[in-house]
Amino acid sequence: MSKFWSRTAREAKPYIPGEQPNESQIIKLNTNENPYPPSPNTLEAMKEVVNEGLRKYPTPTVDSLKRVIANREGVNSEQVFVGNGSDEVLAFAFQAFFEANEAIKFPSVTYSFYPVYANLYGIPYQAVTLNDDFTIDVEAMKQSIGGVIFPNPNAPTGLALRLYQVEEILQGNPNNVVIVDEAYVEFGAESAVELVEQYPNLLVTKTLSKSHALAGIRVGYAIGQEDLIEGLERIKNSFNSYTINSVSLAGAETALSDDAYYRETLERVINTRVWFKQSLEELGFEVLDSKANFLFVKPTGVEAEWLYLTLKERGFYIRYFDKPEVRGYVRISIGTDEEMERLLNEISNLLNSDC
Amino acid sequence: MSKFWSRTAREAKPYIPGEQPNESQIIKLNTNENPYPPSPNTLEAMKEVVNEGLRKYPTPTVDSLKRVIANREGVNSEQVFVGNGSDEVLAFAFQAFFEANEAIKFPSVTYSFYPVYANLYGIPYQAVTLNDDFTIDVEAMKQSIGGVIFPNPNAPTGLALRLYQVEEILQGNPNNVVIVDEAYVEFGAESAVELVEQYPNLLVTKTLSKSHALAGIRVGYAIGQEDLIEGLERIKNSFNSYTINSVSLAGAETALSDDAYYRETLERVINTRVWFKQSLEELGFEVLDSKANFLFVKPTGVEAEWLYLTLKERGFYIRYFDKPEVRGYVRISIGTDEEMERLLNEISNLLNSDC
Numbered sequence: 001m002s003k004f005w006s007r008t009a010r011e012a013k014p015y016i017p018g019e020q021p022n023e024s025q026i027i028k029l030n031t032n033e034n035p036y037p038p039s040p041n042t043l044e045a046m047k048e049v050v051n052e053g054l055r056k057y058p059t060p061t062v063d064s065l066k067r068v069i070a071n072r073e074g075v076n077s078e079q080v081f082v083g084n085g086s087d088e089v090l091a092f093a094f095q096a097f098f099e100a101n102e103a104i105k106f107p108s109v110t111y112s113f114y115p116v117y118a119n120l121y122g123i124p125y126q127a128v129t130l131n132d133d134f135t136i137d138v139e140a141m142k143q144s145i146g147g148v149i150f151p152n153p154n155a156p157t158g159l160a161l162r163l164y165q166v167e168e169i170l171q172g173n174p175n176n177v178v179i180v181d182e183a184y185v186e187f188g189a190e191s192a193v194e195l196v197e198q199y200p201n202l203l204v205t206k207t208l209s210k211s212h213a214l215a216g217i218r219v220g221y222a223i224g225q226e227d228l229i230e231g232l233e234r235i236k237n238s239f240n241s242y243t244i245n246s247v248s249l250a251g252a253e254t255a256l257s258d259d260a261y262y263r264e265t266l267e268r269v270i271n272t273r274v275w276f277k278q279s280l281e282e283l284g285f286e287v288l289d290s291k292a293n294f295l296f297v298k299p300t301g302v303e304a305e306w307l308y309l310t311l312k313e314r315g316f317y318i319r320y321f322d323k324p325e326v327r328g329y330v331r332i333s334i335g336t337d338e339e340m341e342r343l344l345n346e347i348s349n350l351l352n353s354d355c
Numbered sequence: 356m357s358k359f360w361s362r363t364a365r366e367a368k369p370y371i372p373g374e375q376p377n378e379s380q381i382i383k384l385n386t387n388e389n390p391y392p393p394s395p396n397t398l399e400a401m402k403e404v405v406n407e408g409l410r411k412y413p414t415p416t417v418d419s420l421k422r423v424i425a426n427r428e429g430v431n432s433e434q435v436f437v438g439n440g441s442d443e444v445l446a447f448a449f450q451a452f453f454e455a456n457e458a459i460k461f462p463s464v465t466y467s468f469y470p471v472y473a474n475l476y477g478i479p480y481q482a483v484t485l486n487d488d489f490t491i492d493v494e495a496m497k498q499s500i501g502g503v504i505f506p507n508p509n510a511p512t513g514l515a516l517r518l519y520q521v522e523e524i525l526q527g528n529p530n531n532v533v534i535v536d537e538a539y540v541e542f543g544a545e546s547a548v549e550l551v552e553q554y555p556n557l558l559v560t561k562t563l564s565k566s567h568a569l570a571g572i573r574v575g576y577a578i579g580q581e582d583l584i585e586g587l588e589r590i591k592n593s594f595n596s597y598t599i600n601s602v603s604l605a606g607a608e609t610a611l612s613d614d615a616y617y618r619e620t621l622e623r624v625i626n627t628r629v630w631f632k633q634s635l636e637e638l639g640f641e642v643l644d645s646k647a648n649f650l651f652v653k654p655t656g657v658e659a660e661w662l663y664l665t666l667k668e669r670g671f672y673i674r675y676f677d678k679p680e681v682r683g684y685v686r687i688s689i690g691t692d693e694e695m696e697r698l699l700n701e702i703s704n705l706l707n708s709d710c
Contacts, residue, residue: 001582008590020413046602054570095364096360097364098361216413240443244573248600
């Protein structure tokens with residue numbers, strides 16, 4: 001605490017991201033990164049712009065990337081906003097659409113950055129308890145005072161709402177913005193982008209970090225009707241004119257045009273998830289029906305926290321959330337087949353030696 | 356205007372950056388970019404990390420870059436904060452150190468993003484009128500209610516305060532944070548970093564955009580005592596865990612270790628500024644004594660706005676600010692000798708044809 005801190009700084013409760021260890025021998029399944037590399041074209045496009053042109057500012061309006069995204073998502077460029085990772089897009093959306101005195105709703109178990117943003121901007125919130133099966137309580141997400149945000153699929157459960165359920169939430173909040181955070185949607189859930197034309201209160205956010213194996217370049221975006229996008233632009237242009245650097249811009253444009261490659265890696269991740277889930281269930285673990293690139297897993301016979309800590313000692317990083325509702329669970333990102341086989345062996349050994 | 360916009364979005368008054376034209380034949384002297392390329396080592400370091408590692412998140416704590424900056428600035432790593440361009444650093448500083456109900460002070464003619472931030476965060480401000488010679492009124496910058504921010508050298512005048520004057524402002528605001536925005540300091544002004552040990556209320560910000568010819572990669576930083584840096588980290592970690600992408604990190608680390616190269620390009624820019632200033636004065640123009648990589652120029656015989664518009668038609672982009680106090684002036688970034696010779700010829704021709 002410092003006498004120079006503003007009230008905002010004093011009252012901030014910062015987010016704590018998953019660990020980013022430096023050692024390369026670690027099997028890192030804790031931050032939902034894609035186990036496969038970005039496409040060769042993506043890397044080539046980035047290398048090409050690493051030249052003397054970097055002395056100049058990037059485009060502040062990112063028109064060309066917006067066109068690529070619009071084309072991919074079947075919307076027009078004025079319905080696209082781009083940010084320095086979808087975390088920045090979400091931060092701007094909290095500022096642009098939620099009010100300091102109007103409580104928003106999000107699920108009680110969800111991306112833990114939402115309460116951090118709410119706290120930063122002084123926005124009150126109601127954490128809506130999940131159903132007993134960990135699905136989002138659609139009925140309870142209606143009639144918010146200030147707006148709604150949820151991930152689809154949800155994190156860390158991996159469970160997805162169907163599109164008609166998303167629509168119910170939109171219809172239940174006609175005067176407030178509903179943000180559908182689709183960071184993991186490409187791994188098997190239904191995107192709400194097709195609802196944008198119909199619902200002026202819908203903002204969908206996406207990221208290249210997971211589906212396009214580009215967490216390192218920090219690009220996320222939002223799709224919504226023009227006036228919502230304009231609201232985001234007003235905040236962004238009051239904060240930082242140039243949020244996306246020239247190299248990330250080049251990478252993002254190419255990645256989003258290189259569909260065949262990424263579709264194949266998505267399928268590989270999904271296939272790995274399917275057999276790995278089944279294998280864990282064969283060990284007696286409970287595993288939620290994930291549509292994301294991670295599994296939310298309740299171990300049997302050992303404590304979740306013990307499993308997390310013991311695997312970490314042995315070079316496998318997974319994620320454990322020390323919160324009442326999910327203390328029995330660990331979240332495991334989907335890696336390559338080989339990584340998951342090694343993890344499965346390690347878990348089997350631990351269970352055997354523990355018995 | 357949209358019914359979905361928050362009060363913040365409705366009341367935002369976004370910043371308008373200088374134009375970033377696409378055509379390569381334009382001589383672009385409107386956004387204070389460095390005319391020389393980043394060092395070969397810098398580009399090499401960036402290319403090296405454009406590989407499959409980009410599937411992973413960058414380091415959220417940027418420890419290695421902080422060590423490089425600390426070493427360069429003669430401080431320790433805990434006294435360093437890094438952001439996505441110094442604009443982001445400044446936005447965080449406004450949130451971390453200024454209060455919604457306590458007016459801050461900045462010069463009436465200065466970087467036009469300051470009132471934009473103040474407006475975004477609801478911070479009242481007093482624009483302190485410059486002295487008649489366009490220097491900052493040091494006495495009037497004392498005894499602020501909520502804090503102080505000014506660039507040194509100031510923009511768009513290019514005039515710099517001496518270190519003892521910066522110290523007077525620090526001593527005149529013992530209970531408030533004083534931000535010294537040193538975006539242009541490397542082109543000939545005195546840095547206040549050496550005062551950080553002595554003044555707990557001092558935050559100095561810098562950028563790689565101008566001095567290191569890296570506007571395209573978006574890296575800026577702040578130096579201050581540990582508790583000020585911690586205040587910035589609290590805001591940043593409530594906003595976006597990973598503000599700096601992996602490629603920019605690699606470039607920034609190498610650039611800040613490659614002093615000999617950048618010192619030479621800085622000297623070239625300064626030498627060009629000296630002869631170009633003298634040449635404009637020989638045309639009868641008034642030119643302020645800039646310590647930055649631009650000149651603030653009052654044309655004689657023609658209107659400033661006319662000069663700006665006419666040069667633009669002829670492929671030379673400079674900057675004109677349509678504000679009462681500076682309507683007689685244009686700001687011209689310093690390019691290569693060849694670019695400045697061509698601009699000088701163009702201006703001479705315009706003056707002759709206009710007579």
